[in-house]
Amino acid sequence: MNLERLRLYLLEKRGAVEEYPFGPETPVFKVGGKIFALVFFDGDLLCLNLKSDPDHARVLREYYPAVLPGYHMNKRHWNTVLVDGSIPEDELQSMLDDSYALVVAGLSREARKNLS
Template sequence: MDIEEVREIGLSLPHTTERCPFGPDALALEIGGRMFCLLDLSGKWTFYNIKVHPDYSIELQERHTSIRPGFHMNKKHWISVDFNGNIPKAMHRKLIEHAYRQTIKALPRKQREIISTTSGHKDNGN
């Protein structure tokens, strides 16, 4: 897994946008103006940060040595995932999709309804 693969997975999700809110070396993937994935473009990081449910965060950190509390992020809601750790590629996709769904849940209802209507995404609470 590498930065471009993570970016491609994130951008494949409906209504995902990207921007650099923290300067030219930090790429944020967002839905509805809220960040769900943060990537370092300078090449200094060997990981990416994603938003996760707090209980899932604990579970993931206990099961995988290449997942830890989010670097420079809220440790309760964010994790850092190594690009080349013990995580299979399919699991990276699952984690990014989880981050995307978690972020959608936090959007105002009206915005969730617009996303649901235009993308086929159903907000079923997962």
Template structure:
């Protein structure tokens, strides 16, 4: 996966948009003003940070060397995934969707209902 594939997959979720609140080097993808993905690319190193269930987060880190605690984020609820080809594309997409769904579940009820009614 490259940065455009990651960005496009994140933006394919309902009511998402890109933002750069941390500067032009960090692409943040949000749903209803809440971030669910941070994408950075420095040199040959592409990373995506995603929200994750705490129990699952720990399991993923133990199972994959390319998944670490969220870089500059809450280490309990965020993972940073190094996009180095060691994880299948569908697994990365599943983690992106999981992050999106966690954030949607925490939105205020009117916003959450609006998203769910768009299905």
């Protein structure tokens, strides 16, 4: 998955917006004002910070060498995913979907209702 496909996939989510609070090279995807995906490059490698259930985060880290504790994030709740081709695209999409769903679940009832 390249950056443009990733971007389009994330922006398809209900209420998702793309912002650049850390500069033009670091897109951040939010829903209800909360981050669910942060994109950055480590050299030429596309990387993502994604929210994850703590138990599932640990399983993903054990199973995929390209899934690491969240860089500059709460390592219990966030993973850094190296998009190096070693994770099947459907599994990567599942991680993206889970991150979005966790953040939406944490929003207030009113905020969830107001998602466009």
